[in-house]
Amino acid sequence: MSIIDFCFGFFDTGFNISYLRAFRALRALRPLKLVSKNQGMRLIVNSLLNSISGIGNVVLISLLFYTVYAILGVQFLKGRVGLCSDITYMTKADCLLAEQIWVIPPENYDNFFSSMLTFFEISTLEMWSDIMFQAIDSASEIDVARSKDNRPLICIIFVTFIFITTFFVMNLFISVIVSKF
Secondary structure: OOHHHHHHHOOOOOOOHHHHHHHHHHHHHHHHHHHHHHHHHHHHHHHHHHHHHHHHHHHHHHHHOOOOOOOOHHHHHOOOOEEEEOOOOOOOHHHHHHOOEEOOOOOOOOOHHHHHHHHHHOOOOOOHHHHHHHHHHHOOOEEEEEEEEOOHHHHHHHHHHHHHHHHHHHHHHHHHHOOOO
16 A cells, blocks of 8 residues: 555656555554464454453542642642743742743643643653652742742652552552453
8 A cells, every 4th residue: 555655746747545544553463463373362362352441430530639639739839830031030920020930840630630640650650750840849829939848748749649659550460460360
């Protein structure tokens, strides 16, 4: 199909068959031939398929933890991680009056969904310490610029979240799969 599409495109016949490129996705099914021929691979795939219901329960448990921590993030950090582009202004009102930009980082807690997305990013353990230090530097009041090490006890939320979601929930996933195997 790719060669036919290339030929029609090269000679500029005006005949468009680019919709046939979707059939390239079927190449992803090639490894399934290996599964049907290899007994060990068939056992592994069947155990994964049998563990889907248990994995669904673990996903619901992890969503419960994400929800709780997202609510905690909104409660303690809503509107407190922003700062002015000119660091001489300490409040959002002063910053906007001086025609500066009030910067809100992408990892914020201003609503439930952004808080949940931030905690999901933390659960991947990718630069989670930077997000935690940003929260430690958060202001004590809403729409006030953050300052260095202003709220050090906020780290308890992040450390407990890491322990619960990364270690406990991951062990639940693994135990469900191993029990079906």
